[in-house]
Amino acid sequence: MREREINLKYIVLQGLYWMLYCVGAGFISFYLQGNRFNNSLIGIVTAIFCLIAVILQPIAGNICDRIEVLTWKRLIIILSIPYIIICIMMLLIKNHWTVAILFGLMYIITSIYLPLINSALFAYEKEGISINFGLARGCGSATYAILALVIGNLALNHGTNIIPVGGLIMIVLFLAIVIMMPATKKVTTKRDEERTNVIQFIEKYPYFSLMVLAVLFMFFSHNIVATYLLQIVQSLGGNSSNLGKAMFIQAVVEIPVLFTFSYIMKKIRVESLMIIAALGYVLKAVMYFSSVNIAMIYITQLSQICSFAILAAASVYFTGMVVDHKDQTTGQAFMSGMVSAGTVLGSLFGGAIIDHMGMRAMLTVNIFITVVGLFIAVCSVRLIRGRKKCEGV
Template identity: 30%
Template sequence: MGTFKYTLLNAAYFAAFCTIHAYAAVYLLANGFNNTEVGILLAIANITSAVFQPVIAGIIDKPGFLTNKRFILISIAVILAGCIILMCVPGKKAVIFPVYALIYMIQFAYQPVMTALCFEYQKAGCSIFYGLARGLGSASFAVSSLIIGPVVEKNGISVLIWGSIAAMIISAIVMLSFNKPADKDSAEKTSDDKIMEPATAHNSLASFAKTYPAFGLFLVATICFFFAHNMINDFMIQIIRNLGGRETELGIANFLQAILELPVMALIGLILKRISSEKLLIISGVAFFVKILILVFANGMPMMYVSQSFQLFAYAVFIPAGAYYVSTTMEELDQVKGQAFITSAITLGGVFSNFISGYILDHFSIRVMLITGSVVCAIGVVIGAVAMTKLPHHVAENANP
């Protein structure tokens, strides 16, 4: 039952992620925004999210009102309210800008909290198969993309908001049904751990980088990888239109890359028995580079689909490998924050991509944008390889400075 509920939560989340994130440019362009404005809006949302995520992780780690479950419910309520406002103000850029930025930011911010929720409930005795649930979440994104593309093309962008509202209502219902088994001993242990945490946890990025040098440098590589990744995802409709496609092809492209995540995420436990998380992270970086490089030379939709197929080795490998790397190299009190720092690095990659990509599209060309992304991603591959192979992964507290 735990896996079923958590799968439903992931399915609803990633259906909304499709309508809010994957189709952000479609929605905003249809409401009168230009490429630069789209880039600025998404960059602001990503900057806010990057700052917000570690702060929220730190608050949730401490005993008090804000728990994983409550933060997710609050996030759902904010997104629902934002979607209702958007339904009432079509074409009103002054209102759409802050509201869309808010729901975009909030939805991204509660993604790592969903992961933390899974591990919290697992420790409390709930049986949840994270890899399968997360993989089926990607499948939900894939199916949503396949359906939404032609529906938007036929019926207009209001479908995106209605889809988001439906997904959030389902999320709220599922989230309210989550009840953690009462375990007094476990609760007391958790409470004691949290009381001790401030004395042992590393609560800043600087402290993390000192204790986990490889991780600290790899965050820079992560920013580079997701500079390229977000460049493709956030401006995919422009890339596809340049290749002769429309919203239907956008749906197919998103479906392809998302559905390929399912087998890797579901089987990640077996893969990690043969290949270390460090090597998988390097492999994923190379795949991110190949994925965007293909688009530099693409001259039609078939090459777009070939590029998207590299999601199998890029994002689909990076996300679970990153989570596993954190869980195996970091102290327990640092693991939630470690995951939050990865998510923040991913978000920062999106920030730089949004600013730069929007400007390049308005003043140069899609090809120039993709070449820029390829160069940045290549730099990330080098940095990531150095981090994972040359630097220590964990420096003990009593090690010499």
């Protein structure tokens, strides 16, 4: 009974988190464009705050691993206070640069939440409670899809204010379920066994770090499109409503993969799934390049099935497989930090390329990025399998 209850609450936790993420990250370009930022400035502003998120995610994860009294649950509750204040200030302040800074802070906090709720999965499993992560993450995609469609349509009538209002509603609901989640115990270590710091972590897990680099390129591709999806849609004659529909489609098609991910892992090794995800991003990049109207953009969103849908779950389990339990929060922070790192690269390069060379050039560069990510992922998996053979595993 307790396992079923925790699974249900974890499903709701993932669902509300991805609704929160939809508000704080899914409409970056819409929000900044609505506050008089051009493509290059959108890229620079987004990149700055994503870079801060990249730096803070592993640091926050490592602090959570190293400080005994600071659990994933307590850190989320602490960070919810500034998030609420930021949303209220975004409604009251009209200066576009100040509002952009506040939006960036909202994004940073949202990003830090992700490794914390992912590490909660392994914290519960350490206590003997089996969590169906695929089902929970699939529900996250479903709620993301619904909210993307709602916000995309509401934005036509209510403008950018829909973002902080949506953020306030989502953070209150998210905080409520976090408080309701049972507390988990920290992993204790012997006195002579020190926790691994960030630098030691990279040295301790070189093959994992190589896969993290591959994931960086995958999310580089993911975010160079996601950040400027509005501009892609507009270049084909669409608007924010079409953006919301495109986001709805790509989130909905993830659901079957994520719901059945536990079964998929029984058939395909998790490291092989990482390679499949990399191949999926190559396919997705080619399809975006080939799109000539809104209908083709909608069709392209179906490629989410073999790209992000697989990566979203496989990366979490890959980290759980390669990284020791006592370093899990740090490992999850490094992996999820690639979302923000990819947004940094995607924002900077995407905006500059669109403004100076055009949309076609940006979509061409995107194909090259995915090929590099695929190559690194293959190298990482071959090295990991070679090491296992040497160790006789």
